[in-house]
Amino acid sequence: MTSKESIIHDTDLSRQMVKMGQAARQAARHLAQANPAAKADAINAAADAIASRKTEILAANKRDLEGASEKGLSTAMIDRLALDDMRVEGVINTVRDVARLPDMIGDVISQWVRPNGLTIERVRIPIGVIAVIYESRPNVTADAGVLCLKSGNAAILRGGSESFHTSQAIHACLVEGLSKAGLPEAAIQFVPTINRDAVGHLLSGLNGNVDLIVPRGGKSLVARVNIEARAPVLSHLDGICHVYIDREADRDKAIAIAVNSKMRRTGICGAAETLLIDRAAIDTHLKPVLDALSAAGCALRGDASVRAYYPTASPAAESDWSTEYLDSVISVKVVDGVEGAIRHIDQYSSGHTESIITENARTSEKFLAEVDSAIVMQNASTQFADGGEFGLGAEIGIATGRLHARGPVGVEGLTTYKYVVRGDGQTRP
C-alpha cells in the first residue's frame, strides 16, 4: 500500500472536507436504519481484513516509525506508535469483541400510555456523524471506527500525522469490511491528509454535518477542540486521579491499591497521580505505603507533613497537585480525614476517578456521595477506570464532562434517543 496523501490546497481542502461531511451524513442516514447483522458482519469482515493484510499494516507502521525516529520522537511516543504481531492481534480481538456486543439501536428504553390513549416510547437511535480526532495510537483507527459503526454512527477519523500510514492501512480494512457487508464505504472515513487545517474544518462542524466531536489526545489538542468546536464535544480531559488512604484503611489493601493505581501502567489516564493520607493514619500507614511505592520504582513528592515523616520524598510544589505525570512519580499529601480529602479533590481533580481505601462504610459512603467525579471507588484500584473492566466492551474514551455520558464511553454513550408517539386521532384540548 502506498500513501494516498496528496498536496491539497486550502480551498481544495475545504471543499474536500465539506464533501466528507456530506458523504458522512448520507451514510449516517443509511446506518441508522441498517440491519444489526449487517453492522456486525462489516465489523467481523474488517477484523478478517486486518488479519489478512497484517503484512501491509506492519510495513506501513515501519514507514511511520522511520519518520518518527527522524523527527526525534520520544521513546514513549514511539512505543505507543509501534505495532507488532501481538498488538495487531490485540486490535483484531477488540474489533471482534465489538462485533459481538448487543446492538442497541431501536431498543425501546421506556414506554408509557397517557390517559388520552397516546403511547409514548423513548427509542434508542444513533447520534449521527461523529468526528474522532486522535493522536499517535494507530489502534484508535480500528477501535473508534467500529464503535461508531456498531452504534449506527458514521465516523470521520482524523489520526495523528506520526501514525498516518498505519492508520490509513487499518482504515482500508474497515472500508473492506463495510463493502463486504453492503454498507456505504463513507460510513467510516479517514481524513487523507496530515494538513493540520483539516482539524479546523472538522471543528467547524462541516456545515452542520458533524453531530459530535471526540478528541483523544493531549492537553493542547483538547484545549484547541474546546475553544474552536462548533459542535458538541465529548470531553476527555486529563486524569488527575486520587487515592485517599483513610485512618480505617486496611494496610495491606492500601499498599496494594496505591501501588497498582500508580504503577501498573503509568501512562494511562486512570493512573493515580496524587496520594492523600489521613493525618490520623500517618503512624500506621504512611511509611509502609510509601516504602512500597518507592520499592516499585516510584518517585515521591510530598508536602511538608509527608516529608517530616518520610524525609526521602522530594518537596512537592503547588503545581504538583494539578500535574498529570503519566510517569513513575506521585505527589503525596497529608489531609485532615475524609473531609480534607474531599476538599483537596474538589479543588484539584479533573473529575475522572478517585478511590478511597477504608473499612468504615460511613466514611466511604460520604466519600462516594460527595466526591464529584465521573467514577468514585472504594477499596479498588483507579486503574479499573476502563470500559472493558466495567464490562462495557471497548470504549471511545473516558468522559470527564458532566453531560450526556460520563466515565468510560462505549456503544451506549454513542447513542441518543427520540420520542415516538402513537395516537388514534388525538388532538390537544
Added chain:
Amino acid sequence: MTSKESIIHDTDLSRQMVKMGQAARQAARHLAQANPAAKADAINAAADAIASRKTEILAANKRDLEGASEKGLSTAMIDRLALDDMRVEGVINTVRDVARLPDMIGDVISQWVRPNGLTIERVRIPIGVIAVIYESRPNVTADAGVLCLKSGNAAILRGGSESFHTSQAIHACLVEGLSKAGLPEAAIQFVPTINRDAVGHLLSGLNGNVDLIVPRGGKSLVARVNIEARAPVLSHLDGICHVYIDREADRDKAIAIAVNSKMRRTGICGAAETLLIDRAAIDTHLKPVLDALSAAGCALRGDASVRAYYPTASPAAESDWSTEYLDSVISVKVVDGVEGAIRHIDQYSSGHTESIITENARTSEKFLAEVDSAIVMQNASTQFADGGEFGLGAEIGIATGRLHARGPVGVEGLTTYKYVVRGDGQTRP
C-alpha cells in the same frame, strides 16, 4: 417591593457575576446532598409565598407592563408578559406539581457485579449549576427555578428586561421558600440587572462555575448563546413542525389534527408550520383539510401543485419552508408519498416534532423510524409536544439538539450520573 436594580459598572458587574457563580457552586454542593423532603418543602414554601405575595407580584407586573407599552412592545409580547390572578394561580399550581414529582437524585439507574467482585452502580446526580437565560415570560422564573431545585441543581436565572420587576418579585418568593426549608438562598439566584453584558458573563461560564446553559427565547438569543457559550448548551431551536397527510389518512383525523396542530395555539414551538400532502391524497384530502384550516382563520401559502387545486392559497416562497410563523399561517406542499415527506422534513425541519396521519402501519413505521426529529408522531397533534402532556411534569424547554436530552426536558433531563464502584481490595492485573 421596589426594584433593587442598581447602576453597575463593567468591572463591578464582572466581579458580581463571578461571585454569583461561586455562590452557585457552593449551593450546588449543598443541594447535591440535600434531603429530598427539604427540596420539596422549599418548593411548596415558594408556592405559598407566591400566593401570599400575589398583590406585590401583580404590582411589579403592572410596572413592567407600563414600561412595555412605553417601549411600544407588540400585543403578543405584552400578552406573554401580563399576569393576572388566574395566571398567578397557574404558576402556583405548576410549582406545587414540581414539588410532588419523584426525587430522582441518588437513584441507582443500573448496577452489576464484575467477575472480580467489583460492584458497579450508575447513580443519578444533579448536573451542578444551570444558567437559564430567558425572554419576557415571567413564569419561567418560577418554573425554571423550581425544576432546577427539584433536580438538585443551583440555578442562575437571567430574565428578560421587559419582565424584570415581575421576575424579581417571583424570585423573592423562591428565596423565601429556600430560606424556610433551611436551604442556601444562593440555590436560586436572579441576575439583578438588566445590563445585557450580564448575559455575556454567564455565557463565559463564570470561571467554570456554570455546567449548563439553557436559553429560552427567540432566534437571536439562541444564536448568540450557541456562538458565545463556553459551557454546554441545551439547545432549544425553533419548532418548524410538520404534519404529513398520507394517501391512507383517515380524512376526519387529518382535518382535526391539521387544524389542532396549527391553530390550537399558534405561538408555541410545537405548533405546525408546514402541511405536507401526499400527491395521491390530493383528490380526497386536500380540499377538505385546507377548507377546515381556512375556516379556522388560517392563511394558506401553497406550492404550485397546491394552488392548482386550491387557487385561493397564496404562493409559497422558498423561504416559507424554513419559516416559523408562530401565527395563523401555514405553508402547504404536495409531496410524493411518505418518501417525499421524509425528504422534505429532512431538509427543512428544525428537529422538533413531526406527525404523520395514516392508517397504514407500514407507512407510519417508516416515517417514525426515518424522520430524525426529537419527537415523531402518528395520528396525533404536534401540539402534544410538551412535558406536561408527556407526563414528565413541568419542562425547562424542548431540546432540539441530539445529545444528553431530547424533546421535553423535565427533572430527569437536568440530571446526570456518576459511577460508584465498590471493591474489597481489588487491583487490576
